[in-house]
Amino acid sequence: MGAVPQLKRYLDKMKGQPLSDNWDDIEHLHGSNLEGLGYPTQKPEALLERILKSSSEEGETVLDPFCGCGTSIAVAQRLNRKWIGIDITHLAIGLIKSRLRDAFGEAVKETYKVIGEPTALPDAEELAKEDPYQFQWWALGLVGARRAEQRKGSDQGIDGRLYFHDEGEGGSTKQIILSVKSGHVNVAQVRDLRGFIEREKAEIGVLITLEDATKPMRTEAAAAGFYKSLYGQDKYPKLQILTVAELLGGKSIAYPQHSHNVTFKRAPRAETPQAEQLTLAPSDETAKPRKPRKHS
Ligand SMILES: C[S@@+](CC[C@H](N)C(=O)[O-])C[C@H]1O[C@@H](n2cnc3c(N)ncnc32)[C@H](O)[C@@H]1O
Structure with a gap:
């Protein structure tokens, strides 16, 4: 008696099951996922x-x-x-x-x-x-830059943050804090930002303004001194005022050029x-x- 004939099925040649409308084989994103952008x-x-x-x-x-x-x-x-x-x-x-x-x-x-x-x-x-x-x-x-989380208290006065690495990929993360003003600007806002830089232990603070900065604002900003890059010994104004017109004209924040912006994952x-x-x-x-x- 011969063996009962059998049909060999090759999985890779088969059409497989059509997808149902319940796709549970794709994992949703969670905190540790590399794709996550915080949205x-x-x-x-x-x-x-x-x-x-x-x-x-x-x-x-x-x-x-x-x-x-x-x-x-x-x-x-x-x-x-x-x-x-x-x-x-x-x-x-x-x-x-x-x-x-x-x-x-x-x-x-x-x-x-x-x-x-x-x-x-x-x-x-x-x-x-x-x-x-x-x-x-x-x-x-x-x-x-990214929007600062609007947590009660801690982020008051700060609208955005930008992070960079100053000593190659492995270096510690450095921080630029930003304040954006679309209305009238005055020297008190520059003083406030100086305070926030200290409070946040940020390397640089940037005030983005729609109006032009006044002379007293520029003087106050200059008095904040410099951030000295550990890597290249270069120095960058610790408090920078940038108008929207300047930004649209191509000007950007002065911070170490060899650094990496690591603001967004x-x-x-x-x-x-x-x-x-x-x-x-x-x-x-x-x-x-x-x-x-x-x-x-
Ligand atoms: C559910 S989210 C989209 C998420 C997206 N699938 C993803 O993976 O990021 C909906 C988006 O619609 C935008 N939105 C709400 N109302 C809108 C409108 N009237 N016109 C255009 N976009 C709108 C919101 O800003 C939001 O970003």
Whole structure:
């Protein structure tokens, strides 16, 4: 008697189970996850990758009209899709720009266009008049800083923070604290910032102003002295005043050039940078921003 014929099945040749609508094999992000950017509703890239791969082909366009910290945008870029991202807050737009830079390198900014951000002083003045918070987030984004957590007491007077490493990757983290003023400015604000620098043991304090700084403000700032870089023996003004006009003109915070800005957790570097022309387009509403609605 011969053996009973059997059918050999090769798992890698089988179609497998179709996906159900309950995807419990992708872990949600938690605190220690490297992808985490601190955005409250951030989704894992693996989730967006599955959605984009199952619903689009390379070269097609992905639209995310509520793109938050830009998970769909970063994944679309990596998977060679074109993309349009829309978000009502300058906080999100700033975060997406940092995320793309960290994942694809500086050159990525040449491949997309941001619509709705102030590009000249009158736009910035308009934004400040309509929504001082949006103005603040946008101004912090100009220098690559993040918004200071608004905890009671401890962060009072500080609007943003920027962290850098001054002794190579392994060195201790140094801090720049920032205060953004969209209204009238005076010397008392510079004195306050001097106090905050001491209180926070920050290396540098920066006052970003829409108005020009007065002479007494500049004198008070100069009196704060210098931060001396341990690495290169260079020195940087401990209290710097930068006007929005100066920032729009290309001026930036003076801090050690060999240092690393480690303000945002770096988004993991993606493997396939793409050089195609893409668009990051906040809705026209962003040009006339409204107060952000509460995130879902
Ligand atoms: C749930 S979050 C998106 C999270 C995103 N999926 C991620 O992984 O980061 C929703 C986003 O919609 C934005 N938003 C709310 N109202 C909006 C509107 N009217 N137009 C555009 N964006 C809006 C919020 O600023 C927020 O960033």
